Amino acid sequence: MRIKLLIADDNSFIREGMKIILTTYGEFEVLETVSDGKEAVDYCRSHEVDIALIDVRMPNMNGVEATKLLTETTKTKPVILTTFDDDEYILDAIKNGAKGYLLKNTDPERIRDALKSVYFGNTVMQDVVLEKIKANMTHTTHKTKVDTSLFTEREMDIMALIAKGFSNKAISKELFISEGTVANYITSILNKTGLEHRTQIAIYYLTGSVV
Incomplete structure (x- = not known):
């Protein structure tokens, strides 16, 4: 299957080129190419699409808006594919449900692996995207807007370290607890917030919002 x-993508050269590249891999079937976010949402609402590769800056409806609607109204998984690596777009796309954020100059094999993942x-x-998020978090983690009454002190510590880009292994060393214990705390945080993954925890710690 x-x-x-x-x-x-509103650039026909980009979208047709990407179609040619991805079609060379047997794992993919490119059902359609469209030129704006509204067309993407309309198509995914009426067809079974596994993943939508979406540019950020498009007419009629941009990629962030399309991502939000795809997440809310379809089973399609949005992946942002763009030349723009602005912090604002990264955060907005992730908060609105993007399952990936890749730059267009990425090697085709890496795009292939990312889509399969x-x-x-x-x-x-x-x-490069994660580094921008981490840099943003590092400068603002001490001003978290999270309601601390919802979490234990240890959970707050772990969220702060996740926001700084620490891996589970690094967190375990920093807090002198096992990686399994770190994983259990992360599961607890995800359950309390309804979030799905570590990057969303970092954004939540920064903004205080579950999106």
Whole structure:
């Protein structure tokens, strides 16, 4: 069974080029290419699409708005594919349900691997994107807007370290607890907030909002 894709980009050269590249891999079937976010949402609402590759800046409806609607009204998993790595777009896209954020100059093999990973339930962020998020979090973590009454002191410590980009292993060393205990705390945080993954925890710690 092949992964069904939609490509949304207002640049015909980009979207057709991406279609040609992805079609060379046997795992994918590009069902359609469209030129704006509204067309992407309309198509995914009426067809079974596994993943929508979406540009950020498009007419009629941008990629962030399309991501929000796709997440709310379809089973399609949105992945942002763009040349723009602005912090604002990164945060907004993730908060609105994007399952990945990739730059267009990414090697095709990495895009292939990322799409397969998203299909199987993971969230994929390129290193350059994660670094921007971490830098943003690092400067603002001491001003968290989270309601601290909802969490234990240890959970707050772990959220702060996640926001700084610490891995589970690094958190375990920092707090002198086992990686299994870290994982249990993270599961508790996810259950309390309704979030799905670590990147969303970092954003929640920054904004105080569950989106």
